[in-house]
Amino acid sequence: MNIGILAVQGAFAEHSECISKLGAEPVLIRNTGDIHNIDGLILPGGESTVQHRLLNETGLFQPLREMISNGLPVLATCAGMIILAQHICGGEEPCFGLLPVSVCRNAYGRQLGSFSTVGNIGSISDFPMRFIRAPYVERVCSDNVRILNITDDRITAVRYKSITALAFHPELTDDLRIHREFLDTVGKSC
Amino acid sequence: MEKNRYELNKELARMLKGGVIMDVTTPEQARIAEASGACAVMALERIPADIRAAGGVARMSDPAMIKEIQDSVSIPVMAKCRIGHTIEARILEAIEIDYIDESEVLSPADDVYHVDKTQFSVPFVCGAKDIGEALRRISEGAAMIRTKGEPGTGDVVQAVRHMRTMQKQISHIVSLREDELYEEAKELRVPTDLVKYVHDNGKLPVVNFAAGGIATPADAALMMSLGAEGVFVGSGIFSSGDPEKRAAAIVRATADWQNYPLIAEVSENLGKAMVGINADEIALLMAERGK
Numbered sequence A: 001m002n003i004g005i006l007a008v009q010g011a012f013a014e015h016s017e018c019i020s021k022l023g024a025e026p027v028l029i030r031n032t033g034d035i036h037n038i039d040g041l042i043l044p045g046g047e048s049t050v051q052h053r054l055l056n057e058t059g060l061f062q063p064l065r066e067m068i069s070n071g072l073p074v075l076a077t078c079a080g081m082i083i084l085a086q087h088i089c090g091g092e093e094p095c096f097g098l099l100p101v102s103v104c105r106n107a108y109g110r111q112l113g114s115f116s117t118v119g120n121i122g123s124i125s126d127f128p129m130r131f132i133r134a135p136y137v138e139r140v141c142s143d144n145v146r147i148l149n150i151t152d153d154r155i156t157a158v159r160y161k162s163i164t165a166l167a168f169h170p171e172l173t174d175d176l177r178i179h180r181e182f183l184d185t186v187g188k189s190c
Numbered sequence B: 001m002e003k004n005r006y007e008l009n010k011e012l013a014r015m016l017k018g019g020v021i022m023d024v025t026t027p028e029q030a031r032i033a034e035a036s037g038a039c040a041v042m043a044l045e046r047i048p049a050d051i052r053a054a055g056g057v058a059r060m061s062d063p064a065m066i067k068e069i070q071d072s073v074s075i076p077v078m079a080k081c082r083i084g085h086t087i088e089a090r091i092l093e094a095i096e097i098d099y100i101d102e103s104e105v106l107s108p109a110d111d112v113y114h115v116d117k118t119q120f121s122v123p124f125v126c127g128a129k130d131i132g133e134a135l136r137r138i139s140e141g142a143a144m145i146r147t148k149g150e151p152g153t154g155d156v157v158q159a160v161r162h163m164r165t166m167q168k169q170i171s172h173i174v175s176l177r178e179d180e181l182y183e184e185a186k187e188l189r190v191p192t193d194l195v196k197y198v199h200d201n202g203k204l205p206v207v208n209f210a211a212g213g214i215a216t217p218a219d220a221a222l223m224m225s226l227g228a229e230g231v232f233v234g235s236g237i238f239s240s241g242d243p244e245k246r247a248a249a250i251v252r253a254t255a256d257w258q259n260y261p262l263i264a265e266v267s268e269n270l271g272k273a274m275v276g277i278n279a280d281e282i283a284l285l286m287a288e289r290g291k
Helices: A012-021 A048-058 A061-069 A079-084 A177-189 B003-015 B027-035 B048-054 B063-072 B086-094 B131-139 B157-175 B178-188 B192-201 B217-225 B243-255 B260-266
Strands: A002-006 A025-029 A040-043 A074-077 A085-088 A099-104 A115-121 A124-131 A136-140 A145-151 A154-160 A163-166 B020-024 B040-043 B077-082 B099-103 B124-128 B144-147 B207-209 B231-233
Touching (some): A012 A025, A048 A061, A074 A079, A074 A177, A079 A163, A099 A145, A099 A163, B040 B063, B063 B086, B077 B086, B086 B099, B124 B131, B131 B144, B144 B157, B157 B192, B178 B192, B217 B231, B217 B243
Parallel strands (some): A002 A025, A002 A040, B020 B040, B020 B231, B144 B207
Antiparallel strands (some): A145 A154
């Protein structure tokens, strides 16, 4: 099973390690030559403005958007959630715009607002959640969006069709349950 | 500082990986940097090349100017305090800076002690030219390391030297027997547990960027090939002919540093590079500050 990981900027190496540990094949995506034969896609944390820009400049934007629209399973963390969102607070131009939610960037403020906690993510219980200058979902714009976690009255994890989007960073922990669940989804859709 | 806060601070640095951090002196430059793909900006009053030219004492920037830059971009904003200047660092923490650079580019305020960074909630990045300096800064609480290079010169030779030295020393520590780590720690004047971390993991316990003298997309890719996890570009961008284009080109070269046709393409027609000074011809070696 080949899992593409967008590797233009950010914490892609951490995701790659998780995928390897679970016995699947990570494929780092830097340009359009890297996207053939991927069964799933991870959009990692990092700076979403940088990633958005590089998606356009590398020509990855169109083909990846098409693949996601056609049902390619996606796991998005932090910046990845912003990259997928249909709306960004403040009226900023969305990137893929394929996830019908409205997302606020740096929603907890500057680095001093970063925090960690433990919560249930859908059927996964007591998962360590690390929020780094994190976004959150301000509003869900479709009945088909399933909310997987609410922390302090804020939506931090959602699922929509084959997309799972998280405001926090499972790849920074030793807990592989979210990645394993994602690989199960990919396995079923193959 | 509580352990969890330090972990979150190290993790923020991991989000910057593969990216370019750019020196900016105005909100306008900060917006250009963000639009060109910077993953963070360093707010300062003068770029290192101008600090070098002007001479005199270089201090922390005006907090009002830093705040204006914070208000103008969504990416993280860093700012520099003088080595050992705990109060400048406290001021930067008070205005909720995302990262403090305790920097040799400014005039040192203390020629013996660095800031005790474990007492702060905001993260620090510090310069290092070898593994001993890097681990000493980490034991003082730094959450990110960068090479010192020789700032404000546009000459990459020192950054290359520092990165190569660090990688060579890491390989050396990895090759040691467990019972030899104590002596190594003693020689490096660093805590044994940090040497043990390097021995077990083959890398520093924090993210390691390249800085100092990087002026072209090729320079940035060179530093990535030597093991840097991202780059700082100081004077190289806003003292060049076409800052916007050069900034974007350096971002692309850093992101895809093994794609040589791409680096060739983005290196075309960038306009005048910063003039640069040969690092061997300068009287003031900033890298020798704060060991």
